[in-house]
Amino acid sequence: MDPKKFGARIRALREGQQISLRKFADKVGISPTYLSKIERGEFPPPGEETVKRFAEALDQDPDELLALAGKVSSDLPVIIRQRPRELASFLRTASALSPSEMAKLTRYVEKMKRPT
Amino acid sequence: MEIKVARLSERAIEAEATAVLERYTKECEPIRMPPVPVDDLPEMILKVRLEFDDLRKMLGRNDAIGATWFETHEIYIDQSLDPTDYPRKRGRYRFTVGHEIAHWVLHRRYVPDRAAQMTFFEGRSPEPSILCREANKREPAEWQADRFASYLLMPRDLVLKAWRELHGQEGPWLFDLQKYQAAAANGFVDSYDAVAKTMMNHLASDLAPQFEVSTEAMRIRLENLGLMQKVQGGQLLNLEAAG
Numbered sequence: 001m002d003p004k005k006f007g008a009r010i011r012a013l014r015e016g017q018q019i020s021l022r023k024f025a026d027k028v029g030i031s032p033t034y035l036s037k038i039e040r041g042e043f044p045p046p047g048e049e050t051v052k053r054f055a056e057a058l059d060q061d062p063d064e065l066l067a068l069a070g071k072v073s074s075d076l077p078v079i080i081r082q083r084p085r086e087l088a089s090f091l092r093t094a095s096a097l098s099p100s101e102m103a104k105l106t107r108y109v110e111k112m113k114r115p116t
Numbered sequence: 117m118e119i120k121v122a123r124l125s126e127r128a129i130e131a132e133a134t135a136v137l138e139r140y141t142k143e144c145e146p147i148r149m150p151p152v153p154v155d156d157l158p159e160m161i162l163k164v165r166l167e168f169d170d171l172r173k174m175l176g177r178n179d180a181i182g183a184t185w186f187e188t189h190e191i192y193i194d195q196s197l198d199p200t201d202y203p204r205k206r207g208r209y210r211f212t213v214g215h216e217i218a219h220w221v222l223h224r225r226y227v228p229d230r231a232a233q234m235t236f237f238e239g240r241s242p243e244p245s246i247l248c249r250e251a252n253k254r255e256p257a258e259w260q261a262d263r264f265a266s267y268l269l270m271p272r273d274l275v276l277k278a279w280r281e282l283h284g285q286e287g288p289w290l291f292d293l294q295k296y297q298a299a300a301a302n303g304f305v306d307s308y309d310a311v312a313k314t315m316m317n318h319l320a321s322d323l324a325p326q327f328e329v330s331t332e333a334m335r336i337r338l339e340n341l342g343l344m345q346k347v348q349g350g351q352l353l354n355l356e357a358a359g
Contacts, residue, residue, distance in 0.1 A: 015159070018160065020155065020156040020159045020160055020166070021155075021159065021165075021166050021167075022155040022156065022166070022199075023156065025200065026200070030200075031168075031198050031200035031201045032155075032166075032168050032198060032199070032200060033168035033169070033195040033198040033200075033201060036166075036167045036168040036169065037168070037169065040167070042169070
């Protein structure tokens with residue numbers, strides 16, 4: 001995980017949406033000094049909750065920003081631990097799929113979840 | 117470092133500050149009420165980044181509060197002035213941002229473009245184009261930047277409006293120094309001028325919070341607008357202020 005990559009992505013998104021450093025820092029509840037240093041890669045990406053607030057403020061997918069920050073959402077380990085064998089095996093198998101196959105599978109699983 | 121700049125009248129400096137605010141009104145939104153969104157100005161209309169860091173450590177000077185790099189379009193504010201971490205420094209912080217914007221707007225033209233020499237470097241030169249310390253207020257460029265910051269943070273129209281809301285259409289408040297002479301003679305205070313200053317600060321402290329500036333900065337602006345004037349036995353002392 002490269003802290004510069006995460007910071008640069010946040011900065012590009014923020015500037016693209018015309019939000020000033022100060023306004024964004026206020027919005028996500030951190031100090032502008034902290035934000036300035038995160039964006040320049042001087043500091044590592046912040047904690048999960050803050051990354052999620054970044055995602056919300058920038059209208060981005062939280063899991064994607066978390067991955068860029070070298071983290072996974074804390075609900076995932078919990079989910080896996082509930083059914084360790086099945087889910088671990090499922091993830092290992094599914095990880096070999098291409099992005100389009102993965103999207104197809106997700107849609108299929110969502111359909112299965114929905115009561116018919 | 118001292119840079120040589122052309123002399124600028126108060127009026128010219130005010131016009132430059134007003135022009136920046138007008139651009140913000142045109143490109144972003146009108147500023148109908150104080151406080152002026154001073155820390156949005158660099159990124160939103162000047163295409164300059166606003167950064168915070170430990171300038172004292174970065175530049176090896178323990179009195180550094182602001183620095184501007186012209187070639188990379190960056191303004192750095194020392195993190196000791198961060199308005200979220202240190203809310204009580206908010207006035208100082210905002211004035212420093214206004215001051216650095218002034219260097220960008222007024223003084224960029226006087227500093228040789230280092231970008232040409234920078235092709236061999238990744239990033240920027242370690243030395244800023246302009247470094248602002250707590251003590252170099254006597255240099256003309258620093259004085260001009262302070263005046264600009266004052267006009268930027270306390271635009272004439274907004275101050276006059278706020279003053280009217282507070283005091284009605286009343287004319288300027290006059291502070292007769294002779295009244296304070298007795299107190300000074302008793303040795304209770306340093307000088308009657310200092311007493312007048314304290315009285316003026318009381319009045320300024322009513323308006324300073326809504327503009328998010330220090331009481332001191334507001335007092336100077338109100339004097340400058342002629343809304344508070346020192347008099348000696350009815351004689352105006354600061355004649356150049358009115359206007």
